Amino acid sequence: MGDKRRITQVLSNLISNAVKFTDSGKxxxxxxxxxxxxxxxxxxxxxxxxxxxxxxxxxxxxxxFFNSIRAFQENTVELV
Known part of the structure; x- marks a missing residue:
């Protein structure tokens, strides 16, 4: 798997932004x-x-993020 710290950082940022910019809804x-x-x-x-x-x-x-993931060719990380 890729760099655990970077994956955690990206997910944390995505979730934080989702909370920050979703006034109503889900x-x-x-x-x-x-x-x-x-x-x-x-x-x-x-x-x-x-x-x-x-x-x-x-x-x-x-x-x-994707540039750092390329170092781990045997694993794929996809952000959808």
Missing amino acids: IQIRAFSEKIETKIEYKIQVIDSGIGIPREKLICYFKN
Whole structure:
């Protein structure tokens, strides 16, 4: 699996922002794993009814995170 500290930091930020920007509605956090060929992929979703992050800005938020994950080629971390 990737860098535990970075994964925790990203998830903490996503959850914090979901709480901060969701005045009413709901926040869902889902975690699941899926075996694909010889690898296991872990997926975590933070879904809220807040204002959201524009798609064109998503890459800015996750660029450094994904660059550090590339060092762990045998494992995949996907932020959905």
